[in-house]
Amino acid sequence: MQERKSAFQQLDYSLLFFLFVLMCISLLAIYSAAGQYNVPIFFVQRQIIWFAVGTILMLAAMMVDYENFKNFSIPLYIIGMVMLLIVQFVPFLSVTRNGATRWIGLDAPLFQPSEFVKIFLIIALAHLIFLIAKKPREKSFKSDCIVVGKILAVGLPPFALILVQPDLGTALVIAAIIFIMILMVGVSFRMIGLLVGLAGSFIAFLVWLHNQYFEFFSIFIKGHQLSRIYAWLDPSANTGGEGYQLYHAMQGIGAGQLYGSGFGSGVKAQSGIIPELHTDFIFAVIGEEFGFVGATVLLVVYFLLLYRMVIIAFNCNNSFGTYLVAGVIGLLVFQIFQNIGMTIGLVPITGLALPFISYGGSALITNMLAVGIVLNVNIRTRHYMFGEEE
Numbered sequence: 001m002q003e004r005k006s007a008f009q010q011l012d013y014s015l016l017f018f019l020f021v022l023m024c025i026s027l028l029a030i031y032s033a034a035g036q037y038n039v040p041i042f043f044v045q046r047q048i049i050w051f052a053v054g055t056i057l058m059l060a061a062m063m064v065d066y067e068n069f070k071n072f073s074i075p076l077y078i079i080g081m082v083m084l085l086i087v088q089f090v091p092f093l094s095v096t097r098n099g100a101t102r103w104i105g106l107d108a109p110l111f112q113p114s115e116f117v118k119i120f121l122i123i124a125l126a127h128l129i130f131l132i133a134k135k136p137r138e139k140s141f142k143s144d145c146i147v148v149g150k151i152l153a154v155g156l157p158p159f160a161l162i163l164v165q166p167d168l169g170t171a172l173v174i175a176a177i178i179f180i181m182i183l184m185v186g187v188s189f190r191m192i193g194l195l196v197g198l199a200g201s202f203i204a205f206l207v208w209l210h211n212q213y214f215e216f217f218s219i220f221i222k223g224h225q226l227s228r229i230y231a232w233l234d235p236s237a238n239t240g241g242e243g244y245q246l247y248h249a250m251q252g253i254g255a256g257q258l259y260g261s262g263f264g265s266g267v268k269a270q271s272g273i274i275p276e277l278h279t280d281f282i283f284a285v286i287g288e289e290f291g292f293v294g295a296t297v298l299l300v301v302y303f304l305l306l307y308r309m310v311i312i313a314f315n316c317n318n319s320f321g322t323y324l325v326a327g328v329i330g331l332l333v334f335q336i337f338q339n340i341g342m343t344i345g346l347v348p349i350t351g352l353a354l355p356f357i358s359y360g361g362s363a364l365i366t367n368m369l370a371v372g373i374v375l376n377v378n379i380r381t382r383h384y385m386f387g388e389e390e
Contacts, residue, residue, distance in 0.1 A: 010379035012312065018305040019371060022356040023051055025286070025298060029278075030359050032264050033285045036272035043278055043359055050361045054368030061372030065380060066321055069373075073127040077154070080120040083113035084161040099224060102165045114162045114170045115362040119369055121174060122327035124154055125181040130320040132185055144191040151182055166222055169350030173334055180330030184323055232348040242349070245281055248274050249343050253287030253295075260291030278359040280351055283343040298357075302336055312378045321377040328370040335367075 030047050034040035087094045087101055095103040095110075103109035128150060137143045155178035163171040182195070209217035221229075224242070231243030239247045252268030255261065266288035268274055274281055287295050306329060313325040332355050339354040341347040353363040 010381070012308055012375060012378050015305060015308040015312075015371070015375065015378075018301050018308065019356065021301050022305070025301070026051075026357045026359075028263065029282050029285050029357060032266070032269055032289060033278035033282055034359075035264060035270050036277070047359055047364075050364050051368075053361075054365045057365060058368045058372035058375070061369050062376045062379065064376070066324060066373065066376045067318075067380075069123050069324070070127050070130070070320065073124045076120040077124040080113065080117040081157060081161070084117060084158060087113055087165065088161060100165055100167060102167050102170075112362040114158075114165070114167060115366040117158050117162070118170075118173060118177065118331055118366055119373070121155060121158055121177055122324065122331065122370075122373075125151060125177065126320055126323035126327055128154055129181055129185045129323055133319055139188070141188065141190060144187040147185055147187060148182055148191060148195070151178060151185065155181075166225065167351075168225055169338065169352040172338065172350065173331060173352070176334035177327055177330050180326055181323070184326050228349045232342075232345065235345060245274055246342070246345060246349060249281050249284035250345055252284050253344060256288040256291040256294075258292050260287075260289045260294055263289055265289060280339065280349075280353060280358060281343055282354055282358050283340050286357075287343075299340075302355075306332060309374050312374055312381070316377055316381045318377075318381070321381065325374050325377050328374050331370055332367065 027044050027047060031040045031044050034043040037043070083104060087104060093104055093106070094101050095105045095108065097103070097109065102114060103112050105111075132147055132150065137147070155174065159171055159174045159178070162174060179195070183192070206217065206220060209220070218226075227238070227242040231238040231246055235243040235247040235250065237243070248268050252266060252274070255267065261267065264270065266285060269277060269285045269288050274284060277285060283295070283298075286298055290297075309325055309329050309332075313322050313329070316322045316325065335352050335355050338347060338350060338352045339358070342349045342352070353360055355367045356364065358364075
């Protein structure tokens with residue numbers, strides 16, 4: 001027997017509460033980080049507008065039954081690819097900043113297509129593996145190769161187009177989404193080991209090229225990306241270049257100690273030493289001004305938000321919905337790990353925003369859309385008193 005619940009009863013208010021807490025943390029951190037510009041309220045107001053737009057789009061994503069996403073998966077994927085091709089091959093419609101061509105616009109950036117491609121790819125891959133899972137297949141290495149080949153055929157084109165912009169950070173997010181979907185389709189540990197081994201071998205190959213044939217190495221890794229790797233390996237030796245932000249961010253976080261220096265009182269945050277602190281390196285503000293306790297609170301809120309999404313994925317009795325939520329979880333987990341990791345020197349700097357915290361429009365709207373998809377799955381999950389849906 002099916003238990004009938006309204007959409008409001010099915011709505012995950014815990015998830016919405018954690019999202020609201022992240023919004024509040026974002027506004028506080030942006031106000032403090034933008035103090036170096038003397039008009040911090042301007043950035044806060046803009047972020048509130050982006051949150052409002054993101055909330056509207058999140059609600060819109062909840063309105064359409066996610067089952068209908070299957071009908072739009074191919075058109076959305078094609079639209080995403082066309083936008084990436086425009087960025088790469090139509091100069092008068094694309095905008096280049098700091099050596100990277102990532103935006104569509106005329107004189108100024110209008111939006112960043114790669115952000116929306118993340119969502120389009122999640123929907124396309126979720127539909128693909130839903131179709132794959134519907135058909136019985138033998139458990140063999142050959143079958144795994146065919147399945148992985150289909151997923152890579154869909155995922156690698158946007159990965160390649162984003163990588164050559166160049167936008168290594170977003171390309172790695174795409175790679176993370178692809179990997180999560182491969183795990184969800186249920187391939188063997190042998191195949192997973194092979195994929196991890198191939199990735200490791202490629203990295204080893206790049207190191208060998210760097211040491212032996214640097215001119216060929218530069219084809220894969222651009223000069224500014226290599227400088228970031230050098231800065232990551234030894235920030236103190238590269239304080240005059242790419243290591244400048246990382247070095248001072250780590251100093252600020254270290255100075256925060258247990259309780260932080262207090263809101264608006266961070267030496268590094270308020271002095272203007274760290275450029276664009278309100279965007280990619282906003283975690284440094286939280287670490288310096290709120291200390292270990294404040295950073296831990298942020299991580300706990302992230303954990304609880306993701307935990308609710310995991311629960312929604314497990315409770316969903318529609319495999320397509322489960323795949324959608326899994327893709328969103330992979331999207332957010334990688335971005336959180338990468339942003340915080342690069343701020344504390346754990347991984348190289350890639351320029352990824354901290355989800356729901358960093359100042360900006362395209363990334364925030366994308367993440368809000370992703371949450372809308374998760375909530376969509378939750379409110380349309382049917383509950384049965386005796387067993388699950390066949």
